[in-house]
Amino acid sequence: MSTVLITGGHSGIGLAAAQALAGKKIDLVLAGRSPDRMGQVAGELRAEYGVGVTSLALDLSSLASVRAAAVRLRDMLGSGEVASLDAIACNAGGRFDGEVSPSSDGYERTFATNCLGHFLLVQLALPYLSEHGRVVYTSSSTHDPDSTDGRLVGAVVEPDAVALAGNGKGGLQALSAGKRYSTSKLCTVMYAYELDRRLRTAGSSISSIAFDPGSVPETGFLRGMPKPVRWISASAAMKWVMKRIGAVTSDAEFSGASLAALLTSPDYADVSGKYFQANDGKLSAVRSAQLSYDERRAAKLWDDTKHLVGLAADEEPILLR
Numbered sequence: 207m208s209t210v211l212i213t214g215g216h217s218g219i220g221l222a223a224a225q226a227l228a229g230k231k232i233d234l235v236l237a238g239r240s241p242d243r244m245g246q247v248a249g250e251l252r253a254e255y256g257v258g259v260t261s262l263a264l265d266l267s268s269l270a271s272v273r274a275a276a277v278r279l280r281d282m283l284g285s286g287e288v289a290s291l292d293a294i295a296c297n298a299g300g301r302f303d304g305e306v307s308p309s310s311d312g313y314e315r316t317f318a319t320n321c322l323g324h325f326l327l328v329q330l331a332l333p334y335l336s337e338h339g340r341v342v343y344t345s346s347s348t349h350d351p352d353s354t355d356g357r358l359v360g361a362v363v364e365p366d367a368v369a370l371a372g373n374g375k376g377g378l379q380a381l382s383a384g385k386r387y388s389t390s391k392l393c394t395v396m397y398a399y400e401l402d403r404r405l406r407t408a409g410s411s412i413s414s415i416a417f418d419p420g421s422v423p424e425t426g427f428l429r430g431m432p433k434p435v436r437w438i439s440a441s442a443a444m445k446w447v448m449k450r451i452g453a454v455t456s457d458a459e460f461s462g463a464s465l466a467a468l469l470t471s472p473d474y475a476d477v478s479g480k481y482f483q484a485n486d487g488k489l490s491a492v493r494s495a496q497l498s499y500d501e502r503r504a505a506k507l508w509d510d511t512k513h514l515v516g517l518a519a520d521e522e523p524i525l526l527r
């Protein structure tokens with residue numbers, strides 16, 4: 207029996223992935239900050255599929271919460287409450303509209319949630335991951351400024367962790383919510399590739415994969431937008447228009463099943479370091495943005511991120527140093 211930890215597995219694409227995994231008799235750890243909703247979904251999955259489902263309290267925007275979740279995960283594995291850890295889905299996150307708001311650690315919230323929280327979680331959980339385990343990072347086609355989605359949302363800026371964490375502070379002009387989001391998703395692809403390079407150098411059997419679920423407006427993703435915008439975005443007419451102008455389009459069921467396949471299917475056992483996209487009912491490996499392949503920038507992003515999350519030298523998994 208395998209176990210997959212999925213952040214945000216109680217809603218949207220994460221929930222669809224959790225259902226697809228449970229349907230394959232895979233146990234789950236649902237990690238998130240909404241205990242009632244996670245408990246409800248865990249009960250439903252147990253009843254419908256007969257799998258083991260455990261909830262793990264995790265607020266990705268708080269480094270203290272990520273650390274507490276990693277300790278709890280270690281204890282659950284140690285006690286046998288969770289049998290093994292075979293894959294991690296860094297799925298939770300989103301765009302946070304409105305003014306720049308700082309996380310409890312004082313970092314810009316989009317970058318803190320989408321990037322710093324998952325970076326620290328993966329670093330702390332990696333030692334518990336099984337051989338041939340997988341880490342799948344959910345990005346977005348908005349990370350590519352040359353794509354339709356990237357142009358619509360707002361072109362990325364330099365993937366500089368220190369500047370992004372401090373965005374809006376010290377009288378500096380704040381980035382738009384769209385740019386904060388697209389740049390966080392560029393960083394996400396770069397973390398996935400950098401992790402892959404470090405794993406390969408260390409001779410590890412673990413895979414690191416980047417994933418674009420495509421535009422799925424019917425999830426909670428647009429929750430910060432006015433109701434009419436959410437309604438129009440999820441309409442069949444708008445989906446048709448988006449497809450026509452070259453946006454990457456999908457639905458929660460297909461994107462969730464795609465994420466589940468990347469996490470566990472033998473078909474994706476040997477695809478570490480690649481970027482997969484769910485588009486119009488097809489899951490395929492595609493090229494990500496030109497900038498995402500810049501190894502010098504990725505190494506700097508990694509090192510700066512380590513400092514921002516306060517990772518001690520002895521906490522960094524030996525294989526990634």
Ligand SMILES: NC(=O)c1ccc[n+]([C@@H]2O[C@H](COP(=O)([O-])OP(=O)(O)OC[C@H]3O[C@@H](n4cnc5c(N)ncnc54)[C@H](OP(=O)(O)O)[C@@H]3O)[C@@H](O)[C@H]2O)c1
Pocket residue numbers: 213214215216217218219220237238239240264265266267268297298299300301319344345346347418419420421422423424425426427428
């Ligand atoms: N939908 C799209 O069009 C689209 C397109 C490209 C990429 N994506 C990406 O796909 C992923 C899933 O999004 P979705 O569309 O399924 O949206 P969603 O329904 O809003 O799900 C997002 C999940 O992230 C969780 N989350 C947000 N902030 C968190 C925090 N601080 N700590 C822990 N969990 C947190 C939410 O938990 P709560 O319920 O507690 O808020 C929720 O479970 C995201 O990474 C998103 O950026 C989505």
